[in-house]
Amino acid sequence: MSVRLRYAPSPTGDPHVGNIRTALWAWLHARRHGGDFIVRLEDTDQSRAVDGSLERILASLRWLGVDWDEGPDIGGPHAPYVQSQRLHRYHAAVEELVGGGAAYRCFCTPEELSALRKQQQAEKRPTGYEGTCRALPSAEVTSRIAGGEASVVRFRMPDDGVTAFTDALRGEISVDNSTQEDFVILKSDGFPTYHLAHVVDDHAMEITHITRGEEWIPSAPRHVRLFEALDYDVPELVHTPVILGPDGGKLSKRHGAKSVLEYAEDGYIAAALLNFLINIGWSLDGETEVVPLEKLLEVFDIHDLGVSPAAFDTTKLEWMNGVYLREMPERLLSELFAVRLERDLPGDVARPLDRAFVEELTPLVRERMKLLSELAPMVDFFFATDIATPDSGALLGKRYRKRPDVARGLLAAAADGIEGIEGWAVELIESRLRELAAELEEKPGDLFMLCRLAVTGKPVTPPLFETMEIVGPERCVERLRAAASSLDSVATEA
């Protein structure tokens, strides 16, 4: 039988990296084994629903390159893939369970239950439902319902013995039934709880592996009992370790967790984020960090996952993003650059950008950045018609602080020197400036820094001569002269 895995998010906002990593693993496992990957929306809690969540969830998956065979947007043989549209199925299951005595109606109010909990805590007893409505006569149940009294349906857990199940990563886990309470499967608003809903759906949708965060381990015994009561086979249970924040706490919005879409925004590329996420809790061979998707699709298996919680190391993510940036084919990368620049560059730069021009500067910056968001500030001077010359302090630096006149002279000489170059090209610019440095008995590096500051306005830039070539002779000369004259006042004073 072919493998079927699912991603079953709740529409409570944008998916965060911890959540999406589990989806990624499930997807990879399905694809690697030629199975299906399904997306199902678990919206049984109307009060927590956030508008637009589904779209954002699907957009996050798409951005990462994840595809699905069945889902809320495309349907499939087990449609609908939205739990709020499958209510009758849960009701049918509830009926079956109640009919067979495995579940029962409970009329305890939330107020009564919280009072009970308080009392239990005060008496230092384990908290939990104590079976108040377990043995209500059916006549009473019927009349109270008829009387319009609110009620829920609870599933009856065994009083003694143990419930055991196998976690695919951790092996057998068992709990004493004495620690288990009769839990709610149908809420008073007619919606099922997660426990019931996912059991019904995972069975109906023929899911073979339930993948979810390890915070579900404590309630897994409930699910196992539910599967059995409904006479369903229990799928393989795969509980994924949590991702920790830098401070060791569970990664959450408070602890630096960002949504997938935010990473996109910040200039991470999808393949890098995917690779990085996959590697938290999984490793190809202990040596290889950069694992291409094709390789993952060839070897990934969900049973190879680790089990210990792991911290999310943003620094390493950035490194990996840099690796992907450097490895990307140049055409693709420059296209990415163009799109990003059109978004990030100042408004006075005309759009659309000249693709050929962007392609020219791509090799100059590609290995100097980790994030796409660093791009615009790094190359803005290529696009600006005129740039702000650094103030004299920055322009002179330590080297020329005490001899601004020398700096002014160098700048002017450089302008003159390059102005006459026939056939503007990297090698010619470089040799001309080197000659100049030799003639004037200045260190080449010092002259170059002056030129760099003048032409780009920045102390840190791509290689000078390549940069100058792209900026073009006119603008270079112009900027060098502007820088020289900006020193006039300082030089005279000196």
Next chain:
RNA sequence: GCCGCAUUCGUCUAGUGGCCCAGGACACCGCCCUCUCAAGGCGGAGAUCAGGGGUUCGAAUCCCCUAUGCGGCACCA
């Protein structure tokens, strides 16, 4: 409080009884390359495998206990 899960360099990991006085990667430090910054190359430092007991000729690897961390204990998922 009760229950559960986890525990290898700062971080991500390799490792399933001898190849490990523990390997790789990020970060860090040094050197090289060099017009700045990166990238790259080379090298370094960094883990008594949480602690303690066993089992075994032999344990990071198996068992037990303890500690710590995390998670769960809702008509939320």
